[in-house]
Amino acid sequence: MKNKILVGLSGGVDSAVAALLLKERGFEVIGAIMSIWDDSLPRPTGEGHACLGPEEDDIESASAVARALGIEFHVLDCREQYRKIVLENFRSEYAQGRTPNPCVWCNSYIKFGALPVAARKQGLSFSHFATGHYASVERGEDGIYRLKKAKDAAKDQTYFIYRLNQKQLSEIMFPLGGYLKTEVRELAKNSNLPIHDKPDSQDFYCGDYGDILKFPNRPGDIVDKKGAPLGRHNGIWNYTIGKRKGLGISGEKEPLYVARLDAKNNRVIVGPKSDLYSAECAVENVVWPEGKAPGSSVRVLVKIRQAHIPAEAEVFPAGSNAARVVFKNPQMSVTPGQSAVFYQGDTVLGGGIIA
């Protein structure tokens, strides 16, 4: 008996090759793309490919891939959930002077949440759900599913999907986990997939974030640690901790970075790089993919943003959904709203949102 696999297509190379590989392995494959773009939003002006944007082209690409592979293809409406969960979080976090990571929310609750649910609601039946993410899932001898890093360390996406739970992990397949990006492109090309030379998408949204946030300007001071005004801003949501560009403060001996966002007083606090290091941080909304929090503190490697080199740290669980992270060496730009993901070797042990 063949398992039926639903593959989440994006219109890009990775998901296309994921579907290709599954098909070659003899699975019956169904393709689906989720629709998240809300036409009431202004059309982004920027160039390039982003997750959120008018999606006719992506749907067309995904459809072409499905045709090339000879598989079923469906468009699943996830707009409502996307708006409620991802965009809502995006706005509320920025409003509080925090820096959200929409990819984390989208993956856990839309791609690996609303999407398969919508598919089943539409009558599709499948045993597993696959995507083109660079990550791996392994089932241990103890029956527990573990999320592990991809072979291609540079492309590993576990940081974005650490919130997946046992139920989700049990039905997920990541066909690309053992491949390098270069190999994936090669496969796409050799199989004549129509999108083999499509550039990687990189952004969440390629327009002006203000279009999504819809916040009116709220000017305030940019100050140094002592509170001395150095410049002005039009809204603290235009800044994130560690940001250097765009401050417009000249004549300093060394570059200034955003050290803190003070939502209450509508101020951006800046300082030299040396002001950006934190020895520890509190993490909330913590999840433990294996099921429950460790009984005691654990030594792990913690990644506090995508492209951060994981840092040695000790995590002290506080109840089931909070924790305190103490870094061995202070880390730069520990940013509230971003995720801290805990790794033991290649395995994702848990993670949460930096408080």
Added chain:
RNA sequence: UCUCGGGUGGUGUAAUGGUAACACUACCGGUUUUGAUCCGGUCAUUCUAGGUUCGAAUCCUAGCCCGAGAA
């Protein structure tokens, strides 16, 4: 009005006779499935007008402007 000091790119400084340096900002590009970091690149003929000199940001003269002081 007088005296002293000073006027170099968007900002802060350097170069005191040999064709303008450094940092910051800004912009452009690269890296990056979070507009972060990081990396590369670009941006001044030195307040104005004369003069001295083979040659001046650097010396001289006048003007303009800024700061400090002065019945």
